Amino acid sequence: MPTGPPLVARRSALLLSAVVLAAAGCDDGNSPSPADTPTGTLPGTSTVDPDIALVDAVLVDLGRAEQVATAAGLAELAALHRAHIEVLEGDPPAASAQGRRAARAAVRREEERLHRQLVAAAVAAESGALARLLASMSAAVSQRLA
Amino acid sequence: MSELDALQTTLAAEHAAVFVYGALGGRTSLAANPVLHDSVSSAYVAHRARRDLLTRSILDLEAEPVAAEAAYALPARLDSPGDIERAALDIERSCASTYAYLVAHTVAAQRRMAIAALNEGAVRELAFRGTPETFPGLDEYTDR
Numbered sequence: 001m002p003t004g005p006p007l008v009a010r011r012s013a014l015l016l017s018a019v020v021l022a023a024a025g026c027d028d029g030n031s032p033s034p035a036d037t038p039t040g041t042l043p044g045t046s047t048v049d050p051d052i053a054l055v056d057a058v059l060v061d062l063g064r065a066e067q068v069a070t071a072a073g074l075a076e077l078a079a080l081h082r083a084h085i086e087v088l089e090g091d092p093p094a095a096s097a098q099g100r101r102a103a104r105a106a107v108r109r110e111e112e113r114l115h116r117q118l119v120a121a122a123v124a125a126e127s128g129a130l131a132r133l134l135a136s137m138s139a140a141v142s143q144r145l146a
Numbered sequence: 147m148s149e150l151d152a153l154q155t156t157l158a159a160e161h162a163a164v165f166v167y168g169a170l171g172g173r174t175s176l177a178a179n180p181v182l183h184d185s186v187s188s189a190y191v192a193h194r195a196r197r198d199l200l201t202r203s204i205l206d207l208e209a210e211p212v213a214a215e216a217a218y219a220l221p222a223r224l225d226s227p228g229d230i231e232r233a234a235l236d237i238e239r240s241c242a243s244t245y246a247y248l249v250a251h252t253v254a255a256q257r258r259m260a261i262a263a264l265n266e267g268a269v270r271e272l273a274f275r276g277t278p279e280t281f282p283g284l285d286e287y288t289d290r
Contacts, residue, residue, distance in 0.1 A: 123254070123258050128250035133281075136246055138265060140268070140281060142266075142269050143272060143279065
């Protein structure tokens with residue numbers, strides 16, 4: 001069985017790679033000075049790794065799915081999403097106060113939506129390692145939907 | 147590792163899966179165990195379709211698809227429904243790892259195909275007494 005490439009999908013690694021890109025070479029002398037750039041952006045980072053935004057969007061989806069599962073009392077499903085969040089190094093979402101019955105009705109809809117988002121993110125990922133991770137997450141959700 | 151190499155590796159895995167599922171089908175009784183027979187038959191059809199799709203994808207790249215081996219090693223014991231289920235589960239997990247690998251080495255339509263195959267295989271595992279996993283196809287996370 002082939003071994004996959006090293007996993008470099010963690011958000012910190014993506015952020016680091018973006019900073020390295022910015023520091024390594026992208027200053028051609030025509031880049032705007034820091035004073036000219038909007039607050040919170042680095043000079044020369046117009047090509048910041050799009051996977052950072054992708055991972056952030058996936059973390060939002062995972063956090064919402066975890067909330068819905070928790071509110072429905074589906075601890076195993078919530079734990080799955082928590083494990084996925086931790087691998088992507090996300091922050092824990094706030095607890096939800098929804099009623100359990102109403103929340104359970106929303107779980108399947110939420111899981112289907114999350115599945116679509118994970119597949120789309122896996123297709124869109126620039127990093128093959130990140131794509132592999134997101135595809136695996138989508139497969140884990142498929143197993144719960146089956 | 148090129149996309150073509152990854153496609154060839156995956157095709158080789160599907161050749162093996164089709165062979166082993168064919169053997170499992172011959173050892174599964176429709177009368178005695180219709181549910182298992184149906185699961186094995188469905189899996190055989192699914193893997194054959196994936197094999198054919200991969201073959202076409204490689205031909206589209208103007209390459210020669212890797213050929214199947216004359217035979218593949220079968221599990222030592224295939225005497226009971228449990229043996230059949232374990233063998234089928236092994237195939238599905240192995241193919242899931244291979245498709246996850248293919249995801250990492252492809253883009254666009256080929257990657258979408260690999261993701262779909264990974265998802266389908268992960269669900270098929272459940273028919274063979276597989277339990278839901280946290281990271282299907284990712285061997286480095288099997289302890290999670």
